[in-house]
Amino acid sequence: MHLRICIKATFLTLLDKHPDKLDCYHKAMFEYARDDYKHLPELIDFSVHKSVLDCGGGYGAAINAVKEKFPQIDCYLFDLPKVVEKAQVKNIQKIGGSFFNEILQVAEAIILSRVLHDWEDEKASLILKNCFAALPNGGTLYVIENCADKINIDLSLLSLNMAVMCKSFERTFAEYKTLCEQQGFGFQKDKRLNQLQTIFIFKKL
């Protein structure tokens, strides 16, 4: 019964109706995300940017790590209004909105981490289209995702989980690359963040 509700409504729309569960979900994600992103500012030299926006950044684990290492950068946390209002971040500007509508043009670089895997191709493409519109020419997009073909870990069960919870799936390196290139992004390079995740670096050409 519960499973059927999830498939019909998707996990995220279900959370939307339960503020206490939404907060719990984001707190849990923030705790493991802090660990996942602790080496991000060592792997990527964000100092080449004056400003960075974390799109769908949840409670801000990734952008916190960037701001801590590069305090001179103007940092923005963008997520749904009810999420950013509860995020506790320091010296980071919070912006509430939907990445399906508009992402404000405030930053030279956008981090899009663990967002695309929540959505099927059509919606993922819309998010990327709005990221493209929000960046200046020459702006940078950092996509961080699990790539089934970049690691020695079988992601089939995780992908099944995403299908049940979000009607989405884990993609391969080539699938993410194609999705971003279709929206006009030029692929620069990729780096391994940790055991699971790959950082894709794209430019708005």
Ligand SMILES: C[S@@+](CC[C@H](N)C(=O)[O-])C[C@H]1O[C@@H](n2cnc3c(N)ncnc32)[C@H](O)[C@@H]1O
């Ligand atoms: C899987 S979480 C990833 C969070 C964070 N980037 C991380 O890696 O820990 C997906 C995020 O997308 C946000 N999100 C979902 N729908 C959104 C929308 N329409 N506009 C902006 N953010 C949204 C969620 O609130 C959540 O924070």
